[in-house]
Amino acid sequence: MNETELNETSEFDFVILANYHGPHAEMEARAVESVLRAAGIESVVEGAVGFASVPFEVSVTRNQFEAAQKVLAEALAAGPAAAEQAEAELEGSGNGGDAE
DSSP, X not given: OOHHHHHHHHTXXXXXXXXXXXXXXHHHHHHHHHHXXXXXXXXXXXXXXXOTTSOEEEEEEGGGHHHHHHHHHHHHHHOHHHHHHXXXXXXXXXXXTOOO
């Protein structure tokens, strides 16, 4: 494999977008994963359940990193109420719009 081939695949390497520590780390990481998924961005969550000293990390592919940063920043700025509304809309679209 030559250098050009390596550079072409490097955009699909995973990079850490965010990491969370403490007793709510997994919940926070899963929330970020959900926000990213709603925006069409695939992510990977890694961590150890039951070990508060081990962080949970959310990673995305290098080629989606900037978009993921923007989505995450917008979600944080919008706050929890916007996240709940977006989740309700997403669930509603999956069951024919009968959410409530």
